[in-house]
Amino acid sequence: MSDQIDDTRRISRRDMLRLSGVAIAGSLLAACAPQATPAPTQAPAQPPAEEPAEEPAEEPVQEEPAEEPVQEAPALEEVTLRLTFWGDIADMPTWEWGLNQWEEKSPHIKIMWENTPWGEYWTKLQTEMAGGASPDVVGMVSMYSMWYIRNDTLLPMDPFIENTPDIDMDDFWPAIMEAYKSEGQTYALPYDLSTMAMFYNKSLFDEAGVAYPVEWTWDEFLDAAIKMTKDTSGDGKIDQFGYLLPSFDWTIDVPLGTNGTSLVSDDRSKCLLDTPEAIETIQWLADLRLVHRVAPTIGEAGDIPMWETGRAAITWGNPEAVQMMIDRVGPPRDNDKFLWDVCLFPKKVRNANALHGGSFSIGKQTPYGEQAWEFVSFYTSSDILHEMVAKPSRGIPGRRSCADSLLTDENPEHQHLYLDVLDYEGMECRWIVPYQEVMDLKNKYIDQVFLGQTTAEEAMPKAVEEINPVLAPWA
Secondary structure: OOOOOOOOEEEOOOOOOOOOOOOOOOOOOOOOOOOOOOOOOOOOOOOOOOOOOOOOOOOOOOOOOOOOOOOOOOOOOOEEEEEEEOOOHHHHHHHHHHHHHHHHHOOOEEEEEEEOOHHHHHHHHHHHHHOOOOOOEEEEEHHHHHHHHHOOOEOOOHHHHHOOOOOOHHHEOHHHHHHHEEOOEEOOEEEEEEOOEEEEEHHHHHHHOOOOOOOOEHHHHHHHHHHOOEOOOOOOOOOEEEEOOOOOOHHHHHHHHHOOOOOEOOOOOOEOOOOHHHHHHHHHHHHHHHOOOOOOOHHHHOOOOOOOOOOEEEEEEOHHHHHHHHHHHOOOOOOOOOOEEEEOOOEOOOOOOOOEEEEEEEEOOOOOHHHHHHHHHHHOOHHHHHHHHHOOOOOEEOEHHHHHHHOOOOOOOOOOHHHHHHHOOOOOOOOOOOHHHHHHHHHHHHHHHHOOOOOHHHHHHHHHHHHHHHHHHHO
16 A cells, blocks of 8 residues: 655646547448339230140249348447546556556546545545545545445445456455445455564674564563664664664554454444553553663654664564565565565464555446446456566555465565465454544554653553544444
C-alpha cells in the first residue's frame, strides 16, 4: 500500500497513464430476402388429327437467391471510467504496465486515472461521494472499507461475480476478504496485502555476538537490543541503538497479539486497551525507550535514517518496505557492505501479526457498473497481480495462487515469514468502521506513554473511555 505522492494528477495519454480506446466501428445490416419468381403458365393444347402424346409441362425457372450480406458484429459501447487512487511516483511504471494490458484487451473501455496524495485522498473521496460525484472505480483499503460499505457508497459485486463463472473467488486470501464483505455481499477485490516483519542488521548482530533471530521472546529480544546499544564514539552519548520504536497505527495489533490481546474486541464493540495484557504491552514498548534506553527518543533519532546508516540494529516494515530497503542499502544476501534479513516480532505468549491491504471497489453511483466490473476483475486477476505486485515485491499479492512469486533470491532469506503468518490461528483483518477516529484517540494516549508523560496503567483506561462511544454506533 503506497501512501505518498506530491500532487494530484489526472493522467492522460500525453501524461503517464492515458489509455486510448479504439471503437469497433460498424452497424448491424438488415438481411435482404430473395424475391420469389412466379411460375410461368402452360401453353394451350392444339386439336390434333389424332390423339398425340401429352407434352410435359415446362419446368418453372428458379432464380439463384441473392447472396445474404455478411453481418458485422455490433459496435461495443465506448466508455471512459474514472479511477481514483493514491500512489507514489515510483509505482507509476507498474500501474502503467497493467493499464497497457487492459488497453489491449478492452480498447473500448478507457481508464482516466486520477492520483491524489494519501493524506488528501480520503477527504476528497468522501466529499465526492457525498456530492454525488462518485468515481466509477474506487481505490480502497481495508482500514477504511467498512465505513464506505456501511454508508452505502459502494456497489455490491455479487451479481457480476455470479455471471463470471471463470473467476476463482476462493483464490483471494480469506482473511483480507472479511474487510470487504457485509451481510453476504462483496464490495471490493484485493490487489495486495501487508503483514509485518522485523528487519535486522546482520553485521551489528555479528559484532555483538548475538544469534540471528527467527522466533524469539520479549526477553530474548530485549537482551539482544541491550547488547547492540552502544556509545561507539566514546563521548558518553549513545549513538547506536538496538531498536527503532515505530509509530503504531493498525500495526499495534502485532505487539498486542503477541500478548494474547488486540485493540478491539472480535465484535468491534469495545476497545481492549484497558485489559492487563494491553497495559503490559504498551508499557513494555515504552520502557524500551524510557527504561532500557535501547530505542532512541525522537530527538536522538534526528532526520537521518538510523537503520539504513547502521545506527540501529532492528526496525520493521511490510513487504513493500523490503523493496524500499533494497533500493536504499542494497540486496540483503549478496551485499559486501550491508547484510540483513527479516524475522518475526518477539512474542510474550504466542506469535502474532496484523493484516491490512489495498483493493478496488465500484462506486455505487456509476452508470457503468458492468464495465467497471470487467476492469476490476481483470486488474485483480492472478496473471496481473503476479506481474504488478509479486514480482516487483510491492506487497503480498491479493491472490494466493501467485503469492510464492514474492520469494526470490533477491529478497531476504526469511521473506516467507510474511506469508507464513497468514496461517496463524485467528489471523484476520481487524477492520474498524470509524477507523481514523479510533486511531487518533489511541495515538493520543499511547504517545503520552511513549513520551514518559504518563503510564500505560493511567492512560489506557482513559483511552478506552473515549474510544468505546465511538465504536458503539457501529457495533
